[in-house]
Amino acid sequence: MANKKKNWYDYLWIWSIVYFALGFFNIMFAWLGLIDFILPLIFALVGGNKWFCNHMCGRGQLFWILGRNAKCSRRKPAPRWISSKWFRYGFMIFFLIMFGTMIFQTYQVFAGASGLKQVVKLFWTFKVPWQWAYSGGPFPQWMVQFSYGFYSLMLTSTLIGLIVMVLYRERTWCTFCPMGTMTQGICQLKANGDRK
Amino acid sequence: MSKRRATVNIEVCVACGVCANQCPRGAISINRGCYAQVDVDRCVGCGICEKACPANVITLLDIEDMEARNGK
Ligand code: SF4
Ligand code: SF4
Ligand code: SF4
Numbered sequence: 001m002a003n004k005k006k007n008w009y010d011y012l013w014i015w016s017i018v019y020f021a022l023g024f025f026n027i028m029f030a031w032l033g034l035i036d037f038i039l040p041l042i043f044a045l046v047g048g049n050k051w052f053c054n055h056m057c058g059r060g061q062l063f064w065i066l067g068r069n070a071k072c073s074r075r076k077p078a079p080r081w082i083s084s085k086w087f088r089y090g091f092m093i094f095f096l097i098m099f100g101t102m103i104f105q106t107y108q109v110f111a112g113a114s115g116l117k118q119v120v121k122l123f124w125t126f127k128v129p130w131q132w133a134y135s136g137g138p139f140p141q142w143m144v145q146f147s148y149g150f151y152s153l154m155l156t157s158t159l160i161g162l163i164v165m166v167l168y169r170e171r172t173w174c175t176f177c178p179m180g181t182m183t184q185g186i187c188q189l190k191a192n193g194d195r196k
Numbered sequence: 197m198s199k200r201r202a203t204v205n206i207e208v209c210v211a212c213g214v215c216a217n218q219c220p221r222g223a224i225s226i227n228r229g230c231y232a233q234v235d236v237d238r239c240v241g242c243g244i245c246e247k248a249c250p251a252n253v254i255t256l257l258d259i260e261d262m263e264a265r266n267g268k
Contacts, residue, residue, distance in 0.1 A: 043229075050229035054213030064214070075247070083208055083251040171250040174212040184211045187229025 013061035023151045027133040030151035044183040048190040053180055060174055067170030078168035083175035095178040102149035110142035121152040198241035200256040206231035208253045215245035
């Protein structure tokens with residue numbers, strides 16, 4: 001909104017670009033993405049709100065800026081099923097399983113059962129070589145493997161978000177974003193608990 | 197002033213807050229992270245939120261229809 005005073009957190013969309021840029025040069029920066037996982041959960045668990053989604057999420061802001069201000073969105077309503085409960089929770093479960101798989105791969109590298117794979121996996125399928133982003137350092141191999149896995153997850157979800165931004169409305173991703181679903185679910189549980 | 201007011205289908209609302217950020221009147225708040233709530237006294241029925249909502253769950257209703265509905 002044009003006439004509203006801007007707060008510092010209105011500029012967090014810059015963070016979501018910086019994040020991917022940093023990871024392009026050094027994959028270890030991928031760890032910083034955990035902030036975007038933990039903060040919304042803290043808001044939901046402690047505050048019982050979606051303040052993160054509502055005000056602080058750089059990704060949501062980026063979709064808005066690209067979709068609305070840069071006119072990259074068709075701004076057409078998305079099909080109903082995309083924001084239906086079964087799809088939202090289904091996608092969240094799928095996402096969590098993929099997250100678990102990634103943690104398991106990290107563990108395998110930790111346990112020495114498999115070697116470090118310096119690839120970024122897009123859409124859980126396409127392997128993109130990314131070895132320039134890490135050429136040795138003080139970190140144990142499992143930490144590097146986690147970086148690759150986590151960066152893949154972040155990049156994949158952002159790409160999905162960009163696709164639905166173009167096809168439908170600016171922030172269509174937010175209707176089935178696993179973090180959004182999870183935090184709303186926690187808030188609903190909390191609100192119901194208080195009512196009893 | 198328009199004779200219409202925004203209403204949210206709270207069953208499908210994902211509480212993303214896009215509508216609240218866009219409303220020029222500050223008429224929308226996100227109730228406890230669960231759904232969007234419109235303050236009908238502040239809403240002027242401009243429809244900005246309706247077009248911004250990614251889940252497309254905001255509808256503008258005639259004030260009379262709303263009153264008739266609430267009266268039931
Ligand atoms: S739903 Fe996801 S992308 Fe949208 S604001 Fe919340 S955390 Fe960010
Ligand atoms: S119709 Fe306009 S004034 Fe009413 S809640 Fe939506 S954006 Fe705000
Ligand atoms: S924009 Fe739509 S889905 Fe998001 S909080 Fe508002 S009414 Fe709910």
